[in-house]
Amino acid sequence: MDKQIFLYNTLSRTKEKFEPIHEGKVGLYVCGPTVYGDPHLGHARPAITFDLLTRFLRHMDFKVRYVRNITDVGHLENDADEGEDKIAKKAKLDELEPMEVVQYYTDRYHDYMKMLNVQNPSIEPRASGHIIEQQEVIKSVLDKGYAYESNGSVYFDVKKYNQDYPYGILSGRNIDDLISNTRTLDGQSEKRNSFDFALWKKAAPEHIMRWPSQWSDGFPGWHLECTAMSKKYLGEQFDIHGGGMDLLFPHHECEIAQSTVAHGKTPAKYWMHNNMITIGGQKMGKSLGNFITLEQFFTGNHEKLDKEYSPMTIRFFILQAHYRSTLDFGNEALQAAEKGLARLCEAMGNIDGIKAGTETTFDIKGFEEKCYAALCDDLNSPILIAHLFEGVKYINSLLANKASVSEKDLEHFKSIMNVFVKDVLGLDVVDKAGAGSENKLDEVMQLLLQLRSDAKSNKDWATADKIRDELQQLGFVIKDGSEGASWELK
Template sequence: MQNQLKIYNTLTGEKEVFQSILENQVGMYVCGPTVYSDVHLGNCRTFISFDMIYRYLLHLGYKVRYVRNITDAGHLENDADEGEDKISKKARLESLEPMEIVQKYTTGFHEIMAKFNALPPSIEPTATGHIIEQIEIVQEIINKGLAYESNGSVYFDVETYNQENDYGTLSKRKIEDLISGTRDLDGQSEKRSPLDFALWKKASPSHIMRWPSPWSLGFPGWHLECTAMSHKYLGAQFDIHGGGMDLKFPHHECEIAQAKSFTGTNPVNYWMHTNMLTLNGKKMSKSTGNNLLPDELFSGDTTLLEKGFHPMVARFFMMQAHYRSELDFSFEALTASEKGFHKLMQGVKDLELLSTKEASTEDVDGLISSFYAAMNDDFNTPVLIAQLFEAVTIINKVKDGKSSLSKDDLNNLKSTMNALVFDVLGLNYIDVSDDSKLSSAMEIILELRKNARENKNWEISDLIRDKLNEAGIAVKDGKDGTSWSVNS
């Protein structure tokens, strides 16, 4: 199965047969979160997608070193070379140390990933833990004539680099177009060209996070940290580099230029990017209120949802779209996905109870081949899930005595479905029958609460709500009635 895996490579724009640099070993680097606020669902989708990819590579028998960094310094506002560091700004506004902010939101990120059942990476380095490595890279790039110091800051010289290389190779942009699309320097800028980007920034007197360097007390550029950490843990060349499509330019483009200048070789064989999330057909945005945090999705504590959804339902929903396609969150879509998730869980449960006959009337080998054909086609989880539902149809036919499976076919189907549903898609089993019983009980409880509210017995109404909340069940009153959800 290994040699059949094809991956869409953003660098070439084609699906390519995957071949690891080291036989049966894979180096994978994914740009992690900037820990200055709660992780948003767009981030979650990226990390859940690469968790699935990590899981599938492990399933195929590869030894994978999965590195996912934590950005805790150097990421300036608006992804620019000017402005305030996002973590420093948050620390200043909350009167905290920057590392208190980092710890708070790193812990929150890990908690959310655990709820989504994402495996931890092999290594999770931080930018602040690799300042020395970043300074060494900056000095080497200066030595090669591809960066320059200006007033204590160091900038990468894009136009000089482009004389022998191709800046824009990943995003398919031409340097001439980039130059024509930038404003002329006003004479006040430290940079020789608007395209040049910071490798090291001199810290202003008010800047909290700063380190000594040969050029100034300052901090590394945002793009530099990933180059330093990927090189340290995966080497000058490695297999897969991933992130959201919003990082393609300029972040990943700058990574390629930095790494190639430092090592003399292209750093990555396969560049992979996940697509964006929308909410109710519109871009997610805090400013417009069209925004949904993971805990709001789980609890339903938002005006955008009528009820909450279990993290496994949300993960299943994300797996129903290809990682490279846009995905729209809506209450209706999540509700439909919830039904599908329960159907799949019931099928997995029924599979364990099936009896066998001497011969099969179903093509189990062909069905299993279709599972792997989907996953080997650039990790096509929506097609895999469609084939898993075909398997559920067969399970129901055998259960009803309308079809049969031999012992070997049944065992093969069991082991393969369990591996793909739980180990690869990363879903946790939820007992559908228990959920059904809970739903029936909640209907009775909410009917009693409704009667109390109609009789203006607010004390009983509030008591029922509060006791349910203590038991981990959130009750939400809305214009369309009362809904409930299990807190994760």
């Protein structure tokens, strides 16, 4: 069986045979969250997509170093070079230190990823912990003549870069179009051209997050952190760079330009981008105000939700679509995913009750080959899931004595189902299938009690009381004790 993996490379706009730089090893860098608010469904998709990729590569015996960063400085409003830092703005609103905001939402991000059965990355660096490395990249770009200083800030000279290198090779953006679209803004800022991007920003007097540098007291540009951290942990060039389609331009395009100048090469051999989750055809995002948090999905506490959905339902819903296709949110689609997952869980729960016979009436080898072929073809999880439901039909036929399987083939078949359902797709089908199971209910309740505890710690009494009161209205009794809160049904 040929198990050669093909991945769609955004850089070449084609599926390419995956050949890592170092045989048997994979360096993977994925852009993680900017931690100034609760994770929503749009954050779950890249996390699950690259969790699937990592699980599959490891199953295929690759040693994977997976680096996923935390952005905790430099990401300004509207993804631009002007305005407030998103985290600093949140800190001012909540009367907290910026790093309190960072820690709180990083912890919550981790909690929700755990519920979605997303494995931890190998390394999770923070931008604020790599200021020196970012300053070194800036010095290199300045020394080579592709950046300039202006009033204490440093900007990448896109026009100069484009004379020597093709700017826009990832996104297909043409610099002439950028010039014509932004000419009216020229001369209105400290940039030579409005499409130049910040490597270092001089901090305004009221700006909370700042570090000393030879240029000014300031902070690094948003794009710079990934260039510096990927180089530190994966080298000047690594195998795969991943992230959401919304990061393709300008974030990833700017990364390529910075790295090409600083290190003499593009940072990654393959670029993978998951597509967006939409609501009514519009991208889900914090900046658009149309997002639904994972907490709201798990509790059903949102006007657009008909009910609560378990973490495994959300994971299955995302895996049912190919990662490069858009995925439109809807209650009907979620409930269909919930029913499909329930069928799969029931079959997996019954698989140990199958009795072996003398002959096999199912092409188990062909079934296995189709499962591998689906994922080897650019992680085609919906096709894999369709094949797994062929396995579900076979399980049900065996239980009804309408099919048979030899003892040797039964063990092989069980192994295939367990590998792809549990190990590769990461579906916790035993304990986490149904939203109404006791285990799932307790997980959700423990999460809510932790949210209430966090609110009390932050002296947010209104939120703490709201969680308690609304749970009581739903029939739950919350009891506070010396070892924390507990719950029980009325």
